[in-house]
Amino acid sequence: MADTTIKVDPAVRDRLQELARDRGITMRDLLAQLAGATPTKEELTQRREETKAYVEEHFLGGPYTEADAKVGEQLWADVLSGRIGEVQ
Incomplete structure (x- = not known):
């Protein structure tokens, strides 16, 4: 799987990292879960x-x-x- 960079404010990055840590997963996995669970x-x-x-x-x-x-x-x-x- 190829990686890409998403630029966000440091506060958003920190929040995502905290959410991922609370769930015991990586930020990559957290973002994948959020994208998969959010309907268009x-x-x-x-x-x-x-x-x-x-x-x-x-x-x-x-x-x-x-x-x-x-x-x-x-x-x-x-x-x-x-x-x-x-x-x-």
């Missing part, structure tokens, strides 16, 4: 479309609408705020 815009779009198709098929029985999105957003807000599961 195209990959995110593909995941969104696949997820939408799954939800439509298995939960909605039809198209995912703006109303569905609003219900989901409210549900997520309720989960984050702790309102889901409260005794009223």
